[in-house]
Amino acid sequence: EGEIKWDTFRSGGAGGQNVNKVESGVRLRYNWKNPNTGVVEEILIECTETRDQPKNKERALSRLRTFIYDKEHQKYIDDIASKRKTMVSTGDSITDGWSASGKPSVHIAPYCPPYNTLVENFIKKTFDVKITHHNVGVSGSNTDGGVSKLDEICQKDPDLVLIAFGMNDGCSKDPLDYINNINKMVSTIEEKCPDACIVVVGTCLPNAEVAWSPGGQSILKYHIDYIDVLKAAEESWNNAAHADVTTANVEMFERKVYQDVTGSNSNHPNDYMHRIYAQIILNTIFGDYSEW
Numbered sequence: 001e002g003e004i005k006w007d008t009f010r011s012g013g014a015g016g017q018n019v020n021k022v023e024s025g026v027r028l029r030y031n032w033k034n035p036n037t038g039v040v041e042e043i044l045i046e047c048t049e050t051r052d053q054p055k056n057k058e059r060a061l062s063r064l065r066t067f068i069y070d071k072e073h074q075k076y077i078d079d080i081a082s083k084r085k086t087m088v089s090t091g092d093s094i095t096d097g098w099s100a101s102g103k104p105s106v107h108i109a110p111y112c113p114p115y116n117t118l119v120e121n122f123i124k125k126t127f128d129v130k131i132t133h134h135n136v137g138v139s140g141s142n143t144d145g146g147v148s149k150l151d152e153i154c155q156k157d158p159d160l161v162l163i164a165f166g167m168n169d170g171c172s173k174d175p176l177d178y179i180n181n182i183n184k185m186v187s188t189i190e191e192k193c194p195d196a197c198i199v200v201v202g203t204c205l206p207n208a209e210v211a212w213s214p215g216g217q218s219i220l221k222y223h224i225d226y227i228d229v230l231k232a233a234e235e236s237w238n239n240a241a242h243a244d245v246t247t248a249n250v251e252m253f254e255r256k257v258y259q260d261v262t263g264s265n266s267n268h269p270n271d272y273m274h275r276i277y278a279q280i281i282l283n284t285i286f287g288d289y290s291e292w
Contacts, residue, residue, distance in 0.1 A: 003030060003031055004028060004029070004030050004061075004064075005028075005029040005030075006026060006027070006028060006029075006057070007026070007027040007029075008023040008024075008025065008026055008027070008053060009023055009025045009026075009027065010022065010023050010024075010025065011024050011025040011048040011051075022051065022053075023053065024048065024050065024051050024052060024053045024056060025046065025047070025048040025053075025056065026046070026047050026048075026053060026056045026057045026060050027044070027045070027046045027060075028043070028044070028045040028046075028047075028057075028060040028061070028064060029042060029043070029044055030042070030043045030045075030064055031043075032068060034071070035071070035072055035075045036071075036075055036078075043064060043067060045060045045063050045064055045067075046060070047059045047060040047063070077127055083129075084129070084130040084131070084132060085123075085129055085130070085131045085132070085159040085160065086131070086132050086133075086134070086156055086157060086158045086159050086160075087116075087119075087120055087123075087131050087132070087133045087134070087158060087159065087160045087161075087162075088133075088134045088135075088136065088153050088156050088158040088160070088161045088162070089116040089133070089134070089135045089136065089137055089161075089162045089164070090136050090137060090146050090149055090153060090161070090162070090163055090164070090165075090185075091137040091141070091146070091162070091163065091164030091165050091201070092137060092138065092139065092140065092141045092142065092145075092164070092165060092167050092168050093137070093138075093139035093140065093141075093167070093168075093267075093268065094114075094115070094137075094164060094167060094203070094204070094268065094269060094277075095114070095115075095116060095135065095137030095162070095164045096114075096135070096137040096138065096139045097113075097114035097117075097135075097137075098139065098263070098264070098268045099262075099263025099264050099268040099269065099270055100112055100113060100114040100115070100263075100269075100270075100271055100274045101271050102114070102117070102271075110271065112271035112274060112275065113274075114274055115269075115274040115275070115277030115278045115281070116133070116135060116137075116162055116164075116278075117133070118274065118275065118277075118278035119162070119278050119281050119282060120133045122278070122282055123160075134156050134158075136149050136152060136153065137164070140168065141165070141168065142165055142168040142169040142173065143165045143169050143173070143178055143181030143182060143185070144181065146163065146165050146181065146185050147181050147184055147185060150184075150185060150188045150189070153189065154188065154189060154192040154193055157193060158189075158193060158196050159195065159196060159197065160196065160197050160198075160199070160285075161189055161193075161196050161197070161198045161199070162199050162201055162281065163182065163185055163186070163198065163199070163200045163201065164200075164201035164203070165178075165181075165182070165203070166178070166202060166203030166223060166226050166246070167203045167204070167206060167223070167267050169181075169203075169222070169226075170203060170206070170220070170221055170222045170223035170225075170226060171206075171219050171221055171222075172221065172222075173222065174222060175222055175225045175226055175228075175229045176229070178222070178226060178229065179226075179229040179230065179232075179233050182200060182230070182233065183233055183236075186198055186200065186233075186237050186240045189240075190237070190238050190239050190240065194239070195239075196239060197239060197285065198237070198239055198240035198241070199240070199241055199242075199243050199281055199284055199285060200230060200234075200237075200240055200241070200242050200243065201243045201245055201277065201280075201281060202226060202227065202230055202242065202243060202244050202245045202246035202247070203223060203226070203245065203246055204245055204246065204249045204261070204269050204273055204277070205220060205223050205224070205246065205249050205250070205253075206219045206220050206223065206266060206267040207219070207220070207258050207262065207265060207266050207267065208220040208258075209258075210265070210266045210267075219266070219267065223246065224246065224250065226246065227244065227246050227247055230242045230244070231244075241284050241285075242284070243277075243280045243281045243283075243284040244280065245276070245277055245280050248276060248280060249261070249273075249276075252276075260272070261273040261276075
């Protein structure tokens with residue numbers, strides 16, 4: 001509260017003698033630099049809602065925080081909308097769009113776009129911004145393939161990068177090798193594209209009852225173990241965050257069967273799960289956007 005100045009005064013109006021005798025009213029003055037104009041403006045807030053001065057002070061502070069948040073959040077929205085943005089998605093067949101009904105090569109009712117296109121469409125509609133979206137996801141790829149595409153990704157000078165690997169890695173790549181590749185992707189993009197927002201998307205789970213061969217090992221192996229290494233790695237990232245689809249998927253199976261969320265019965269999410277992907281990613285970027 002170094003820049004906040006306080007005055008107290010006796011409240012007027014209804015409330016009995018106590019209201020008028022005790023200096024319960026508070027007046028807050030705060031010099032705030034308008035992010036749009038650069039001009040320092042004085043914010044004046046008075047509160048006389050209660051007979052308790054500390055409570056009035058707390059409410060005045062809450063109003064100040066709300067005022068500043070609303071103004072600065074609006075500038076953030078205006079900045080996003082000020083120019084065309086570039087988005088890059090990199091990942092495996094899920095990022096390539098399987099099994100979304102709206103994948104261009106599929107295009108059957110109800111025509112739900114893949115998760116990354118849902119994210120793109122939400123940002124375009126919400127912020128009235130134009131987006132060039134480069135989807136470099138490759139079916140069958142893993143984090144080794146993601147590392148090999150780093151030059152291509154960085155050449156796009158992206159504003160937003162979705163890194164979504166784990167389905168294919170989880171069948172055979174131990175968590176340490178997996179996270180080393182993820183960290184290499186994140187650190188390279190952070191270094192070469194310092195203004196980019198990076199979202200590392202955890203994978204949904206494959207069907208534990210599906211094996212490589214009859215009676216063989218399940219394709220579900222390391223996938224759940226990736227949750228902890230991603231959470232730990234996130235602490236060292238600067239412009240990146242973890243969208244934890246995996247934990248959500250684990251919790252869903254407490255109430256659902258695998259066929260509720262798959263389009264292939266093995267490892268591809270259906271339209272419902274693509275929408276879950278998009279919602280978790282958007283919550284990771286923007287917070288609880290559902291209340292906007």
